Amino acid sequence: MNEKLPLIELKNVRKAFEGQTALDGIDLKVAEGEFLGVVGPSGSGKSTLLHIMGGLLKPTGGKVLFRGENLYEDLKLSDYRRSVGFIFQSFNLLDELTVLENVILSMVVSGLQGDKKTALKALEKVGMHERCNAKPSTLSVGERQRVAIARSVARDPLIILADEPTGNLDTENKLKIMGILKALNEEGRTIVVVSHDLFTLKVADRIVELVDGKIVREVAGNGFSWRS
Numbered sequence: 058m059n060e061k062l063p064l065i066e067l068k069n070v071r072k073a074f075e076g077q078t079a080l081d082g083i084d085l086k087v088a089e090g091e092f093l094g095v096v097g098p099s100g101s102g103k104s105t106l107l108h109i110m111g112g113l114l115k116p117t118g119g120k121v122l123f124r125g126e127n128l129y130e131d132l133k134l135s136d137y138r139r140s141v142g143f144i145f146q147s148f149n150l151l152d153e154l155t156v157l158e159n160v161i162l163s164m165v166v167s168g169l170q171g172d173k174k175t176a177l178k179a180l181e182k183v184g185m186h187e188r189c190n191a192k193p194s195t196l197s198v199g200e201r202q203r204v205a206i207a208r209s210v211a212r213d214p215l216i217i218l219a220d221e222p223t224g225n226l227d228t229e230n231k232l233k234i235m236g237i238l239k240a241l242n243e244e245g246r247t248i249v250v251v252s253h254d255l256f257t258l259k260v261a262d263r264i265v266e267l268v269d270g271k272i273v274r275e276v277a278g279n280g281f282s283w284r285s
């Protein structure tokens with residue numbers, strides 16, 4: 058039987074910034090519907106890896122395949138990016154806009170209609186619909202992170218790439234965020250999360266460890282599911 062084509066495959070991916078190596082020969086397959094965790098010390102290349110997977114940063118060498126097609130050579134990057142939702146640690150929410158307007162804007166920017174109903178549905182998924190008229194500056198850090206997730210979800214992404222989404226959060230909020238990401242995974246979305254949190258390791262199907270731009274270890278996660 059044929060092995061199912063990975064959703065994303067990195068083959069000997071290398072990235073150097075001004076001669077400095079950030080990624081040094083990464084081979085990695087991400088299956089459709091998988092929840093992958095990425096850990097590693099500061100400067101080990103985790104964010105660089107996410108950016109390359111998200112179609113935001115062209116590698117210096119090697120190949121990135123999306124469903125077997127060469128992402129940086131044969132595919133239209135803008136189309137690919139539309140199927141990817143990024144969640145950053147610094148939420149990049151616009152403070153002059155309300156929570157709802159932030160979500161709508163992100164849909165419009167990625168070429169969608171940006172209808173209120175879809176935006177509110179995304180906010181409901183993260184439990185923030187009742188705060189839709191609030192300004193981000195009036196929200197707690199955990200609430201802002203939930204709005205940032207809603208902003209990605211409203212675009213209905215196939216893949217969610219999250220860079221330390223639980224950094225600076227207390228335990229209760231960490232659990233909430235990981236529960237939301239797990240629920241999105243259970244809807245069939247492929248998730249890659251950079252995180253040092255034990256909670257991530259528990260919900261992930263698999264964890265890879267990066268050191269000095271190389272994958273040094275790969276372990277199975279617990280694949281736990283829970284509702285917070």
Ligand SMILES: Nc1ncnc2c1ncn2[C@@H]1O[C@H](COP(=O)(O)OP(=O)(O)OP(=O)(O)O)[C@@H](O)[C@H]1O
Binds near residue numbers: 074075079099102104
């Ligand atoms: N735009 C850039 N220009 C120059 N060097 C960069 C750039 N982006 C990353 N680097 C370098 O590449 C290496 C890997 O950086 P990266 O941000 O991927 O690490 P990280 O594992 O995400 O670290 P952290 O846990 O601190 O976020 C670092 O040495 C960093 O200084």
Ligand SMILES: [Mg+2]
Binds near residue numbers: 103104105220
């Ligand atoms: Mg980083």
